[in-house]
Amino acid sequence: MPEASEGERLRRWRLVLGGESADGTGCSLAGADAAMDGALTALYGTAPNGGRSKDRGAGLGSSSPSVARWLGDIRTYFPSSVVQVMQRDAIERLDLATLLLEPEMLEAVEADVHLVGTLISLNKAMPETTKETARAVVRKVVDDLEKRLATRTRSTLTGALDRSARTSRPRHQDIDWDRTIRSNLKNYLPEFSTVVPERLIGYGRASQSMKKEVVLCIDQSGSMAASIVYASVFGAVLASMRAIATRLVVFDTAVVDLTDQLDDPVDVLFGTQLGGGTDINRALAYCQSQISRPADTVVVLISDLYEGGIRDEMLKRVAAMKASGVQFVALLALSDEGTPAYDRGHAAALAELGVPAFACTPDLFPDVMAAAIEKRPLPIPDR
Template identity: 35%
Template sequence: MTDPDLERWRLVLGTPASAMGGLNADAARRDAALDWLYGRDGDLDRRDVRRTGGDGPSTLTTVDWLNDINQLFPQATVERLQRDAVERYEITDVVTDPEVLRTVEPNPALLRAVLQTKHLMNPEVLKLARRIVEAVVRNLLATMQTEVRAAFSGARARRPSRWKQARDFDVTRTLRANLGHYRPDEKRLYIETPHFFSRTRKHVEQWQVILLVDQSGSMVDSVIHSAVTAACLWGLPGVRTHLIAFDTEVVDLTGEVDDPVELLMKVQLGGGTDIAKAVRYGAALVEQPRRTIVAIISDFYEGGSVATLIRSVRELVEQGSKVLCLAALDSSANPAYDRDTGQRLADVGAAVGAMTPGELAAFVAEQVSR
């Protein structure tokens, strides 16, 4: 078979499409790798459409499968296959088998898998899994620190300066001051008095940024990005950051904010949700209400009292704090949340929506530099 489109359909459909033609050696290996994963889908049995590979090896171990997919598919497809293996089919040895962890290439899908399954790992396996966490977090930090620095770099004030440096040349003021020296016959403006400015930071008063992060299983991406965002905000002038994780209990992780890897290794995903309890804890941390941003990162499916949650948020707003109710905080910012609760929170003055980490940093920078 030489037609790439026919080959793709043959790989999608498996043995039921064998009449379309055979597969070459590499395509047969792809077929076997896909069958190893998707052949276990129970929906195929119910529809009497059994997907089986025809020409590849009959049995693959998890290590063999990971090696094969890395050789046979582009990186984006590899990450999708790994994510389906862990999240859809619960093949936990993808991130709990020591041999796999020694060889697998770290990526965001595997980071999510490690965080969701680390409670199954013995100390030796957990040590190997930490390599994945460190590698992915390092890449996220590099990207997000750039975004945060860009957001905070604009807080500058310009003042006249006697120090003459080319980079501080004030073009506008110089032109205005020397317009009387323009010579129409030569069409030239002669500069007798150049002007320069100094670059000084605006004075910024201390702001508190309190991140309340829902650590239920569905919020894993937001948990990851909240940890890295808090690390990027940590130590910035004018900003004091708190990071609080919650399910039905509240855990203050502020002491770990400067080490997002250690922080993520301590997060316990899953369990119920008591958002109101977390908001009350955050409210108790507020020192200057009008210089405080409280960001609640959750899907807002409240397991506790919705009425208490609404009342707690209203009290924060009324005292002058800025309350953000974020249904997502990750690179895609695709919100999935209880819209009824979200509307009730908006009705009492909270800003409800979703943000990327860069957008949150820009919001904080805008408030701090006012």
């Protein structure tokens, strides 16, 4: 890539620094550069408390038309990934969340997981005139996620289910020839150049009674918005697999079972309510009451572990489920955002019970679930 000229370097610094009196570039902007600078100034030239900065004071105000124009401008001048960051910053810095209750605003934004989280948090305040548009925005994000994640999830878990159902009396078409030959090499007959397979190893076919049960137990606290979006998509994918019986439970201080809505992740998302307290113990008590075959069950708790309920009871419940044969997985987040703030004391207590708590990306989640189904160590990412 050729080195930028002195003029180009000054232009870039001018856009970064914003043209304040002390920026020192002495560079002026025109045309598209001036418009781009205006879009940046409208957002980042406004103080986080809603006031105006001394030198950069364009702002977005509370005018819907001006915000709509600004949303259009940033989509014109910046790539999609940058637009999503700027939208997120605008919602946080300038309190634009309420404007998302207007259909015109929703039609102008770049839809992503974070926007869906914001819409979920506004769900109860959303007027009827906006709900149809909001559902369309959420539907687009969910459909895109499902296209990206579904194929690999199904293939990864299908292999895990097959391996977990290995049998020593397989039908001919279900024989695992590689493992069968390796386990019978001691029976090799050199005079016939063959192996006598005294023991066949094969993949069983999961019957209704052999179904794996997966319980997704999701914290609804405000910090878990992205995790809820991804969990609803994965829940729908898992529910579509005949060999897995999937249950989805969300909680704050109350517990809501959304299993009946798993065929549509959008219904799941609009059935949640972000914010409020947290009672992990109560949620786990409900999940425990729904388990009929512990040895064939995986419970996935997705929470930052800030427990508002009874801590000791929560830990006893986790220990009891593990002792009964349940595979228990604790995820601090299910998102691309990295490890969130979390209760380190509770995470350490779970680790002592043999349940490491870690943040999981959507791309890693199928491998985590496959390991849990096969009852092997989880692929915990480097910290």
